[in-house]
Amino acid sequence: MGMRTIIESIPAHVIGFIEKLRQQLCDVQFSARHRVRPEDFTRQRQLTFPIVMLFVLQKTVKSIQRHLHEFLNELTGGQLFEPVTAGAFTHARAKLKHTAFIELNQSTVLPAVYGPEQEPKSRRWRGHRLLGVDSSLLRLPQSRELLEEFGAVEVSNQLGHTGTTYPQARMSVLYDLLNRIGLDGRLESSRLGEVELAIKQLPLGQPGDVLVNDRGFTGYAYLAWHHHLALDYISRCSSGSFAAAQELFRMNRAGRSKTVRLLGPADQRAQLRGLGLPLELTVRFVSVRLPSGELEVLATSLLDEQRYPSEEFLIVYHYRWNHETFYAMMKGRLDLENFSGQTTEAVRQDFFATLFLCNVESVLTQSAGQVLREQSAGDKHPKQVNRAVAYHALKDQLLDLLYSELPVEQVVEKLQRMFLGAAVAVRPERKPPRPKLSLYRSYHFQRRVKKIVF
Numbered sequence: 001m002g003m004r005t006i007i008e009s010i011p012a013h014v015i016g017f018i019e020k021l022r023q024q025l026c027d028v029q030f031s032a033r034h035r036v037r038p039e040d041f042t043r044q045r046q047l048t049f050p051i052v053m054l055f056v057l058q059k060t061v062k063s064i065q066r067h068l069h070e071f072l073n074e075l076t077g078g079q080l081f082e083p084v085t086a087g088a089f090t091h092a093r094a095k096l097k098h099t100a101f102i103e104l105n106q107s108t109v110l111p112a113v114y115g116p117e118q119e120p121k122s123r124r125w126r127g128h129r130l131l132g133v134d135s136s137l138l139r140l141p142q143s144r145e146l147l148e149e150f151g152a153v154e155v156s157n158q159l160g161h162t163g164t165t166y167p168q169a170r171m172s173v174l175y176d177l178l179n180r181i182g183l184d185g186r187l188e189s190s191r192l193g194e195v196e197l198a199i200k201q202l203p204l205g206q207p208g209d210v211l212v213n214d215r216g217f218t219g220y221a222y223l224a225w226h227h228h229l230a231l232d233y234i235s236r237c238s239s240g241s242f243a244a245a246q247e248l249f250r251m252n253r254a255g256r257s258k259t260v261r262l263l264g265p266a267d268q269r270a271q272l273r274g275l276g277l278p279l280e281l282t283v284r285f286v287s288v289r290l291p292s293g294e295l296e297v298l299a300t301s302l303l304d305e306q307r308y309p310s311e312e313f314l315i316v317y318h319y320r321w322n323h324e325t326f327y328a329m330m331k332g333r334l335d336l337e338n339f340s341g342q343t344t345e346a347v348r349q350d351f352f353a354t355l356f357l358c359n360v361e362s363v364l365t366q367s368a369g370q371v372l373r374e375q376s377a378g379d380k381h382p383k384q385v386n387r388a389v390a391y392h393a394l395k396d397q398l399l400d401l402l403y404s405e406l407p408v409e410q411v412v413e414k415l416q417r418m419f420l421g422a423a424v425a426v427r428p429e430r431k432p433p434r435p436k437l438s439l440y441r442s443y444h445f446q447r448r449v450k451k452i453v454f
Helices: 012-025 028-033 049-057 064-075 086-093 099-114 144-150 194-204 220-228 243-251 266-274 310-318 321-333 344-375 387-396 398-402 408-421 439-449
Strands: 130-139 152-157 160-176 181-189 210-213 232-236 257-263 280-289 295-300
Touching: 012 049, 012 099, 012 344, 012 398, 012 408, 028 099, 049 064, 049 086, 049 099, 049 344, 049 398, 064 086, 064 398, 086 344, 099 181, 099 344, 130 194, 130 321, 144 160, 144 181, 144 344, 160 194, 160 321, 160 344, 181 194, 181 344, 194 220, 210 310, 220 232, 220 266, 220 280, 232 310, 243 257, 243 280, 243 295, 280 310, 295 310, 321 344, 321 387, 344 387, 344 408, 387 398, 387 408, 398 408
Parallel strands: 130 210, 210 232
Antiparallel strands: 130 160, 152 160, 160 181, 232 295, 257 280, 280 295
16 A cells, blocks of 8 residues: 555645735735836736736746746636737736745745744754855846846857857855755846855844855855854865864864864955954864765864764755755756746846745645655655655646635645655665766757756
């Protein structure tokens, strides 16, 4: 007999979360805050404010015209409808501000995860939220507006520069590594450095949060910002960073812990003083051995070796990989770079809509994930939700979920059954190699192998 796929009760906060989303999407004041002009979305048209938002949220790899036909057919329940052209949608979305998706994330998702009732249930490590902040580059559609807004990258080959350029943006997300929630997203020019962008997002953390940082995020000023904001950190050091880290690299022994005092570099002290950052830091350096045999050194503000044993740091740092898989989902399965417009606003709409969709999926799959963990606790390979299936189900049921008169419980239960019915096994012992693909193999993957959700 297969795994039981019935959830006895859907958590009340999930029902309340969806009901609040439904209400806010149709709220007149919400629409007024996120339309370009006061007269926008005031006439009775097919492409109303919530319809445009839902259409953007349901972004697909299909053509806009084909997607419109399918979307309107579902919206009308298979009845005759007045066709809408792709051009009409382009004009309608120009009236919408991308800030609508940001507000939905801040006013509905975050309270549903970190509200007073849910805060004790959220996953933590030794009482701390584990956050990551990292960036990734996005190739944008070819348009003059995007080139001017985000900057250009020149294409080169073995013969040198080709004279061809394309626009490129940098996205950065402050991400809860254990609860799979994007607290804040930024889409900026590719000319802006990733550390500079990350510093702008650090104030959105809370005192006591632990930032798990990759290499490149361990400069003195960056660590000083954590101390200034009462944030903790675990940061991977390069072999040429601080003297204490270099010493642990030379020793080449795992499980070593050393606490030292760091002084601000002489050439940065004036700038540090002007920003109100500390000129002296107390930092602990911990050496860990990767499964590959490579030694790594982590810098941390968690100084208490009794409360934070050195042997736990390798496991904690490994959670940073969740951030990489999050970006892989956004750019791979959700095909974020297949933007549905060529304007700055269209690109921002797609980005923030995708981030919001990822968060909604995290909230809705939380219960199913808990059921799978409990039912397969004694199995050799525990079960977890298949994220690709979950995203497809969510997009497919989006109108029923957020824009219908069907009871929320009914739609959510249907989704939960889909989540549970397509679980996948967790095989942590599998560690496939990560070979660097040639351009030919990468092209082959993108054209013929890559699997897109919806």
